[in-house]
Amino acid sequence: xxxxxxxxxxxxxxxxxxxxxxxxxxxxxxxxxxxxxxxxxxxxxxxxxxxxxxxxxxxxxxxxxxxxxxxxxxxxxxxxxxxxxxxxxxxxxxxxxxxxxxxxxxxxxxxxxxxxxxxxxxxxxxxxxxxxxxxxxxxxxxxxxxxxxxxxxxxxxxxxxxxxxxxxxxxxxxxxxxxxxxxxxx
Numbered sequence: 001x002x003x004x005x006x007x008x009x010x011x012x013x014x015x016x017x018x019x020x021x022x023x024x025x026x027x028x029x030x031x032x033x034x035x036x037x038x039x040x041x042x043x044x045x046x047x048x049x050x051x052x053x054x055x056x057x058x059x060x061x062x063x064x065x066x067x068x069x070x071x072x073x074x075x076x077x078x079x080x081x082x083x084x085x086x087x088x089x090x091x092x093x094x095x096x097x098x099x100x101x102x103x104x105x106x107x108x109x110x111x112x113x114x115x116x117x118x119x120x121x122x123x124x125x126x127x128x129x130x131x132x133x134x135x136x137x138x139x140x141x142x143x144x145x146x147x148x149x150x151x152x153x154x155x156x157x158x159x160x161x162x163x164x165x166x167x168x169x170x171x172x173x174x175x176x177x178x179x180x181x182x183x184x185x186x
Contacts, residue, residue, distance in 0.1 A: 017116035038087025
């Protein structure tokens with residue numbers, strides 16, 4: 001059986017999860033996205049991206065960060081903790097690399113295409129983290145300082161340091177570079 005190579009086939013069979021969005025609703029997704037999130041099409045298409053986040057607050061804060069961090073061409077990328085929707089791993093949290101593009105940088109959530117790559121084979125969540133700890137861990141992995149993390153999350157650098165200390169204790173890390181290495185290894 002040969003499949004005609006066209007844009008729909010390329011989208012459906014892409015090796016990473018792809019999602020088309022309008023106003024933070026998923027309007028289409030490919031097979032890899034469905035498999036990654038353990039979902040059926042009707043569990044994602046027409047639904048808010050919020051179903052893929054551990055908490056409502058993480059969904060809201062990530063949306064704010066996307067708006068604040070888009071480059072001039074509308075591109076955005078980060079690594080964050082996401083949630084599986086259904087299947088045998090329902091509710092499982094996992095590290096995910098997310099990159100995407102707003103079709104109109106002036107209206108970041110109006111329409112976009114987003115790519116999702118499951119990082120769980122390389123990076124596991126080895127300890128329970130609070131939503132804020134997950135956000136700070138992701139930004140530490142990006143190499144941001146307390147001052148820059150504080151700006152991105154609209155909290156003080158001192159508050160970031162408190163969360164960093166909690167992360168270091170949970171991961172039994174003596175230094176920030178050691179913490180980052182442990183976060184990367186999972």
